[in-house]
Amino acid sequence: MDTSIQTYNLKERLIEQSLSRNIRFPGGDTPYVAGVRHKALEQFREIGLPHPNLERWRGTDLSKAFETDYHLSFDPAGKGVDIEALFKCTVPHFETFLVAQLNGWFVYNDGPLHTLPNGMVVGSLASAIHAHPGLIEKYYGNLTAQSDEGLTALNTAYALDGMIIYVPDNVSVEETLQMVNLIDSPENLMLHPRNLVILGKNAHLRLVQCDDSINHGTTFINAVTEVFMDEDSSLDHYKLQNKDSHSTLINTMYFEQQQGSRLTSNAMSLNGGIIRNSSCVKLDGENASADIYGLYLMDRNQHIDNRVFVDHAKPRCHSNELFKGVLDDHATGVFNGHVLVRRDAQQTMAYQKNNNILLTDKATIDTRPFLEIYADDVKCSHGATVGQLDANAMFYIRSRGISEASARILLMYAFAAEIINKISIPELKQRIDDMVKKRLRGELSICDQCVLQCSSQEKKADFKIDMSKI
């Protein structure tokens, strides 16, 4: 069943629609999931959709995106789809465990849910509701219930599918898990994909999330991921976003970390209409650490919004935020970093940094690194810079015979390299390195990786720079 949602009073219509008896939400027959959904809907009714008058949405205006008439796809689209035919990862020697979502549905051929020999569970979240009720009741909706974000409540109310990853205690997943989120539809789509990641004690996982779109219509993706990290677990997480200019991607992640767990999350935004990456991290056990990085290269009318909230709830935790971006043309950006150090969280170390290069006087960045500290024995720092390319360095490079245009690219690349160097998977690092270079040279189109090769090639992104080779 496909249902069109007219934007006239979008909030009311979304509520009305979700109550329709015609829609069979997964887990509707399990009291736990039905209860979570019901509460979320009530919460959404109360909070509603975001608007720029809300402090945390200042700088990102979704009103235009809300003007589109979207379709909600309630028919599972993932069954019997050949991932290989849809998406071919072009990273050489990058052996990954590849899973995909198509229009928000988990893609599978031979069953929606797998339990691997090491006990790891990977597959469709909707299927896991009945197959793994223990995991669902212990974790699902736990972190989102504590959020007062309207779009998160809407996601919980509308979640149809997504991915579940469960890594049992003491399991190190050797292969990198690559999750590709594809959109392929002639319609304007609104999606609410929902993911759940659970790492047991001393479990280790590397997860790469790629957001690609091959869409002729306009998409609004409101993805929510809950991540639970038990004692001494580690997650190495990457988000690679290369989307068309008429898509809106709201990517909200909630992390809860127990004692000694280590999180690294790195978001690389290369193209997209409106992208908002929101990471809420609760450091809920001693000696846990969270490194949150981001790189964004935006031009034309693209908009990027990175928001990080780190809650230092326990002593001796460490958090580090570093976000760097280059904005060209009329591109706009927002960085919001909020670190909360609670009264008992002594010996906290928390650092925040946001560096920006604006290439034109029309590009803007609104950056707000913010510390809120109630403990007295802490080491915290925050800072932001907004600037142009360093004139001294420009002259140095040009004095070697390198053209002004190439010198600009070299310096932008050098600026971005600090984030690229944080990538710990060598093959992925090499690939992203190439993509960033191509992006800076104006050669990376959003169709670059896709094998669908549809005719609507996005106009090539261009930093108004042309050069032969770096």
Next chain:
Amino acid sequence: MLKIKNLSVAIKGKEILKGINLEVNPGEVHAIMGPNGTGKSTLAYVIGGREGYEVTSGEITYKGMNLLELSPEERACEGIFLGFQYPVEIPGVSITSFLRTAINEQRKYQGLDPVPPAEFLAMMEENKKLLDLQDKLANRSVNEGFSGGEKKKNEIFQMAMLQPSLAILDETDSGLDIDALRVVATGVNNLRRPDNSAIVITHYQRLLDYIIPDVVHVLYDGRIVKSGGKEMALELEEKGYEWIKNSL
């Protein structure tokens, strides 16, 4: 090679160089000495083409061209090399790819094809050996995390790779130990040919023990106040810059 006539230069309205006259012929090495803040680096930057310097009067001709009309990269492609007093760090860009880019852009300007990879690598090896540089250096990012001495050696390495006709070294010797100083001198001396020239800007006489200049100039308060042979450097070392100040 290089002719500077009555050159006056101001930065933000403040006059730094006040009528410089200098002629460097092919094959010559000139040393420019002088106390801090007298305009030595300004002179190097103006020849290199850095923005923010206003030429209020005078002219610079290089190989018969009006140098002031050329961009910094055009000057480099015409054979001018500027060794920086404070080399800039370029994270993420290896010395190898930086130099290959520079050489190929210069070759493109000269109407030549890109340097064949084997030839480029051979050049790298030869110059690394000549300057006694470690093998891993070439894979490191340009100047990133380099010590002061390594940065200066890297300047000389770049110069050796780019084979300029006119090298200008701006206090390349400052802060170097005696071994690094020898490396710098080796680089300059190796480039010494009848058709090449160099201007060595230095604070101390020390470097001139290794690079024997043809002419020594003293720059003071924006003017060349004294020129002489290589012996003058020794005299300066002995008597100090007070000697110049008092004689004015």
